[in-house]
Amino acid sequence: MAREIADRRRRVVIVGGGFAGIHAARTLRRAPVDIALLDRNNYHLFQPLLYQVAAAVLSPAEIAEPIRRILSRQRNCHVYLNAVERVDPDRRVVVHEGGEARYDYLILATGATHSYFGNDGWADRAPGLKTVDDALEIRRRVLLAFEEAEQEADLEVRRAKLTFVVVGAGPTGVELAGALKEIAARTIPDDFRNIDTTTARVILLEGAERVLPSMPPDLSERARRDLERLGVEVRTGAMVTDVTDDGVVAGDDRLPAANVLWAAGVQASPLAVSLDAPLDRRGRVLVEPDLSVPGRPEIFVVGDLAHAADARYEDGVPGVAQAAIQMGKHAGRAIAREVAGHGGERPEFRYRDRGNMATIGKNHAVAELGPWKVGGWLAWLLWSVVHVAFLVSFRARIAVLWNWVWNYLSYDKGARLITGSPRPRVRRTLTEDEVESVAPRR
Amino acid sequence: MAREIADRRRRVVIVGGGFAGIHAARTLRRAPVDIALLDRNNYHLFQPLLYQVAAAVLSPAEIAEPIRRILSRQRNCHVYLNAVERVDPDRRVVVHEGGEARYDYLILATGATHSYFGNDGWADRAPGLKTVDDALEIRRRVLLAFEEAEQEADLEVRRAKLTFVVVGAGPTGVELAGALKEIAARTIPDDFRNIDTTTARVILLEGAERVLPSMPPDLSERARRDLERLGVEVRTGAMVTDVTDDGVVAGDDRLPAANVLWAAGVQASPLAVSLDAPLDRRGRVLVEPDLSVPGRPEIFVVGDLAHAADARYEDGVPGVAQAAIQMGKHAGRAIAREVAGHGGERPEFRYRDRGNMATIGKNHAVAELGPWKVGGWLAWLLWSVVHVAFLVSFRARIAVLWNWVWNYLSYDKGARLITGSPRPRVRRTLTEDEVESVAPRR
Numbered sequence: 001m002a003r004e005i006a007d008r009r010r011r012v013v014i015v016g017g018g019f020a021g022i023h024a025a026r027t028l029r030r031a032p033v034d035i036a037l038l039d040r041n042n043y044h045l046f047q048p049l050l051y052q053v054a055a056a057v058l059s060p061a062e063i064a065e066p067i068r069r070i071l072s073r074q075r076n077c078h079v080y081l082n083a084v085e086r087v088d089p090d091r092r093v094v095v096h097e098g099g100e101a102r103y104d105y106l107i108l109a110t111g112a113t114h115s116y117f118g119n120d121g122w123a124d125r126a127p128g129l130k131t132v133d134d135a136l137e138i139r140r141r142v143l144l145a146f147e148e149a150e151q152e153a154d155l156e157v158r159r160a161k162l163t164f165v166v167v168g169a170g171p172t173g174v175e176l177a178g179a180l181k182e183i184a185a186r187t188i189p190d191d192f193r194n195i196d197t198t199t200a201r202v203i204l205l206e207g208a209e210r211v212l213p214s215m216p217p218d219l220s221e222r223a224r225r226d227l228e229r230l231g232v233e234v235r236t237g238a239m240v241t242d243v244t245d246d247g248v249v250a251g252d253d254r255l256p257a258a259n260v261l262w263a264a265g266v267q268a269s270p271l272a273v274s275l276d277a278p279l280d281r282r283g284r285v286l287v288e289p290d291l292s293v294p295g296r297p298e299i300f301v302v303g304d305l306a307h308a309a310d311a312r313y314e315d316g317v318p319g320v321a322q323a324a325i326q327m328g329k330h331a332g333r334a335i336a337r338e339v340a341g342h343g344g345e346r347p348e349f350r351y352r353d354r355g356n357m358a359t360i361g362k363n364h365a366v367a368e369l370g371p372w373k374v375g376g377w378l379a380w381l382l383w384s385v386v387h388v389a390f391l392v393s394f395r396a397r398i399a400v401l402w403n404w405v406w407n408y409l410s411y412d413k414g415a416r417l418i419t420g421s422p423r424p425r426v427r428r429t430l431t432e433d434e435v436e437s438v439a440p441r442r
Numbered sequence: 443m444a445r446e447i448a449d450r451r452r453r454v455v456i457v458g459g460g461f462a463g464i465h466a467a468r469t470l471r472r473a474p475v476d477i478a479l480l481d482r483n484n485y486h487l488f489q490p491l492l493y494q495v496a497a498a499v500l501s502p503a504e505i506a507e508p509i510r511r512i513l514s515r516q517r518n519c520h521v522y523l524n525a526v527e528r529v530d531p532d533r534r535v536v537v538h539e540g541g542e543a544r545y546d547y548l549i550l551a552t553g554a555t556h557s558y559f560g561n562d563g564w565a566d567r568a569p570g571l572k573t574v575d576d577a578l579e580i581r582r583r584v585l586l587a588f589e590e591a592e593q594e595a596d597l598e599v600r601r602a603k604l605t606f607v608v609v610g611a612g613p614t615g616v617e618l619a620g621a622l623k624e625i626a627a628r629t630i631p632d633d634f635r636n637i638d639t640t641t642a643r644v645i646l647l648e649g650a651e652r653v654l655p656s657m658p659p660d661l662s663e664r665a666r667r668d669l670e671r672l673g674v675e676v677r678t679g680a681m682v683t684d685v686t687d688d689g690v691v692a693g694d695d696r697l698p699a700a701n702v703l704w705a706a707g708v709q710a711s712p713l714a715v716s717l718d719a720p721l722d723r724r725g726r727v728l729v730e731p732d733l734s735v736p737g738r739p740e741i742f743v744v745g746d747l748a749h750a751a752d753a754r755y756e757d758g759v760p761g762v763a764q765a766a767i768q769m770g771k772h773a774g775r776a777i778a779r780e781v782a783g784h785g786g787e788r789p790e791f792r793y794r795d796r797g798n799m800a801t802i803g804k805n806h807a808v809a810e811l812g813p814w815k816v817g818g819w820l821a822w823l824l825w826s827v828v829h830v831a832f833l834v835s836f837r838a839r840i841a842v843l844w845n846w847v848w849n850y851l852s853y854d855k856g857a858r859l860i861t862g863s864p865r866p867r868v869r870r871t872l873t874e875d876e877v878e879s880v881a882p883r884r
Contacts, residue, residue: 011874040865041860042585042589042858042859042860043858043859043860059501059502059503059504059857060501060857060859060861061501061856061857061858061859062501064859066633066858066859068630068633068634069633069854069858072632072633073632075635078635078636078877079633079635080589080592080593081586081589081592081593081860081866082593082866083865097865097866098593098866098868098871099871102874132859132861133861133862136861143484144523147484147523150522150523151522151523151524151540188510190514190515191508191510191511191514191521192510193517193520193521194520395844395845395848395852395854395856396856398844398848399841399844399845399856402837402840402841402844403837403841406837406840410837412511412837414503414837414838414841415501415502415503416484416485416503416508416511417484417485417502417503417506417508417574418483418484418485418523419502419574419575419578420575423482423525423539424523424524424539424540426540429540429541432453432544435520
């Protein structure tokens with residue numbers, strides 16, 4: 001019996017084709033295993049640039065690559081488009097929408113989604129930014145807001161349409177707020193006749209005392225200065241207590257705004273619950289030092305779904321791309337060692353922080369690279385180079401570069417399309433006479 | 443009274459931002475008029491390349507440009523995102539979703555949609571290709587079909603998933619069929635493990651006796667040969683009599699197919715009905731020689747919505763991009779002359795045919811340019827040059843060129859993303875043992 005199992009090729013099931021899942025699969029490319037990678041989407045997404053899809057700079061195809069194509073040459077790996085419903089760790093199967101997949105080893109890498117801190121009713125009013133469809137929805141809302149303002153006669157409503165509130169000042173929130181202000185102030189002013197888009201307000205709310213709370217205080221200060229110079233209103237120590245149809249309530253402040261975008265909480269994918277393992281308050285699995293689930297050495301949890309304790313970080317290894325990549329590789333290597341017959345204790349995972357950065361509009365960014373801290377143009381250049389270099393395909397690299405060069409030279413954002421059906425909502429349309437009276441003076 | 447009207451700037455309302463509408467607006471750029479251009483979408487679409495979005499080669503933003511941006515510098519033109527509901531010619535107003543727009547001159551350029559010859563129930567089963575959202579829906583269905591086939595255990599169902607029927611062999615149908623076969627045979631075979639995508643069938647059905655019926659017979663013959671060499675099954679004289687959930691019925695033939703794409707009938711936009719003008723059997727307005735509506739000299743109908751009689755064409759000036767552009771300019775010029783006080787008889791519209799072309803996969807096309815007829819590689823090169831040159835923006839030209847170069851060198855289609863929510867539907871998923879037994883031999 002033991003012999004039979006040893007002879008058979010082990011089945012590795014990987015759930016999730018993000019950074020962690022893809023790198024786990026690649027690490028196993030020469031291992032004598034059969035891999036099935038399941039994902040609910042057919043693409044791997046380069047999430048750090050997703051805000052640029054929401055900001056109409058890039059098209060989805062420029063930052064997303066079919067998972068099949070990435071793993072095309074890896075003959076020991078099957079890819080299936082399937083949403084996984086739960087794990088049955090006792091039977092060692094993963095239950096998905098099309099049936100079940102049996103595993104000898106399981107790597108769970110389903111990541112995180114946005115959290116509304118228990119107020120799920122806010123989701124419709126304040127869309128978050130995790131998937132391509134999220135980004136297209138935000139793009140649609142932002143562009144539609146300007147279209148609606150252009151024909152809206154009611155001044156109050158018009159002002160609300162031209163107010164954008166971004167909740168959460170982590171890298172995504174900071175980058176999104178900067179990009180929105182740039183669109184309103186630089187890209188589109190000449191395109192509109194009845195509104196002055198340069199007067200559009202972009203308000204960035206953060207519950208903590210500074211923006212980019214995960215970065216050093218002096219870089220936070222620099223980022224705040226850059227944002228304010230661009231025209232973004234930054235409010236720190238501002239906890240959102242309600243999101244209504246008319247805007248946002250933060251403490252005693254009521255901000256009338258037709259556009260609220262969510263870049264705040266992060267919540268682990270609900271799949272973790274079915275593992276029957278200890279979770280932290282954000283729903284992440286408290287993994288062993290080798291990234292396996294306590295009592296289930298055959299199950300690894302990697303990426304944003306894992307809470308890996310680390311003395312350097314209060315809240316575990318941070319949920320960033322490089323941590324996910326390192327975890328995916330670690331799990332892949334552990335499995336490769338074991339199927340090759342190298343027993344003994346598994347090595348512990350140790351996160352190597354290679355630096356963090358965030359960009360703020362054109363020519364400005366902040367970056368932390370080990371002991372170095374940089375801001376301004378140099379950081380911006382560095383940010384651009386690093387992000388292009390890490391894209392999966394050569395095709396995408398050239399395409400993104402071209403869009404950035406174009407955007408840099410012209411301020412034009414190339415992907416300003418409103419797709420999907422919904423129509424503009426205008427309370428009262430401008431009459432012919434009003435059209436002449438409202439034209440902004442320039 | 444007459445004096446008062448002469449002093450006031452005339453209001454020109456243009457409905458539709460396609461080739462005809464945009465060129466009408468541009469022609470009026472120096473005229474002392476106030477223009478309002480209304481469109482239900484915020485973008486102008488380069489329709490001749492739309493099939494490449496459906497075929498996952500290009501992203502929507504590469505062939506669509508915001509109408510506002512195109513007309514950004516033209517200060518006498520307002521652009522509104524509004525779907526027009528009807529025209530009230532007696533009151534001289536256009537009724538749209540947000541209110542009304544009064545006109546002195548009206549240019550109707552709302553184009554055409556696909557027609558199911560009275561069988562509107564077919565629309566869901568056989569999506570057509572007119573808008574960006576249509577193209578994304580076709581892309582989604584095509585890519586999803588391969589994903590479903592990869593996990594489908596039932597052989598019949600699997601074969602149906604790998605069968606694509608394109609109805610209609612005009613330029614769009616021919617180009618779409620060629621692109622689909624190329625995807626299946628060249629782009630994705632290595633990406634799948636359980637199916638051999640090179641065995642996917644692409645069937646092109648045409649009611650007439652030859653493909654590309656609007657082109658000369660020898661080019662039709664050449665196109666057919668090129669399609670068949672690529673592996674497309676061409677069936678002419680095949681009238682579709684039913685589209686069911688299981689496939690297509692054409693005469694006595696039942697073709698089991700999970701994917702039916704519609705590139706056949708064309709029906710004028712329903713707006714024409716409200717004009718109370720004579721229509722042809724496809725719903726197009728039978729316009730006067732100057733493109734105005736009989737009895738309504740202040741209303742012009744241009745582009746695919748117009749039936750302009752022409753001795754050279756049985757069915758009026760053909761519904762192609764160059765005809766729409768010429769009509770739009772003609773209407774614009776007629777209005778500019780009149781507001782400048784040049785009275786007298788209006789000149790007649792005369793269509794200048796500059797040529798027609800269609801491409802069939804890589805390296806093959808057919809082109810008719812006045813007395814010249816070309817096929818093969820030269821025609822393909824010509825096709826590529828002409829189509830890139832006519833894109834609206836420099837940004838788009840470079841982006842499209844890069845995608846084509848990439849596609850040419852690698853056969854990779856860069857935009858293979860399944861977006862939008864729906865999930866794969868599989869009748870019975872492959873079991874673990876079956877996975878090994880079905881792997882295609884290569």
